[in-house]
Amino acid sequence: MTGFVDLRGVRLTYGGTADGTLALDGLTMAVNKGEFAAVVGPSGCGKSTLMKLATGLMRPQAGTVEVAGKEVAGPVSIAGMAFQNPSMLPWRTTLDNVMLPLEIVQPHRSRLKREREAYLKKAEDLLALVGLRGFGQKFPWQLSGGMQQRANLCRALVHDPALLMLDEPFGALDAFTREELWQVMRDLHAEKGFTTILVTHDLREAVYLADRIFVMSARPGKVIMERKIDFPRPRPIDLTYEAGFNDIVHELRGYIAEARAAA
């Protein structure tokens, strides 16, 4: 069975195949439709590179990358992305930042002028869903880091992507804000049902949010193991303080320590 996101035998070298950096080699993974997948691994193992391949920002030198049954040959328009740095445009209001993908991604781009009111409502509804009701007219620099990251998630989701790619989106936040945002993410995923791939260094974050965790080797990265996470949903945040939860975090930590030692 092929996954909604399907990478097979992928190799990616930066800066020329002869003397470049081999980032990924023999990477194979398949993420099912609607699944919340997390990718963890030693620093520099190629996690961000994997995200660039799955969103079509780069092409592999060997192997195949498919999304929704189609070989990825350019930027994947059904994907939304959010990174550690929200990078909001400071001269646009929060609402206008959230609306930005609609000015770029088809078919929304052609419809935006005609259906502006409906799109505005959609963006405002998303802001409300992440706890930012009434903040649309503020500029990003008037928001806290956690609020900016909430708005960033809205921007990644405003064009209803079937696939959401998250690269360390909560990494720069304090522990309390991070836990709040995990719950926001949990609820958005439950409500919208998009397929998600989350790259994170935070094993608690991975275990709390994911249905399945892919563990990568040290560079050149490949998937060395998959761990299914069966906690029922919706998952209360207190789960992260339970013994069974911490056992899984500890188990994953062991795999990564082994991968680092084998490098």
Ligand SMILES: Nc1ncnc2c1ncn2[C@@H]1O[C@H](COP(=O)(O)OP(=O)(O)OP(=O)(O)O)[C@@H](O)[C@H]1O
């Ligand atoms: N544009 C680039 N040019 C050359 N080498 C690169 C480039 N981007 C990444 N690399 C190298 O490829 C390897 C994988 O990088 P990547 O950023 O994918 O790893 P990562 O797992 O996301 O890292 P981290 O855990 O530190 O965030 C690293 O050795 C990195 O130095």
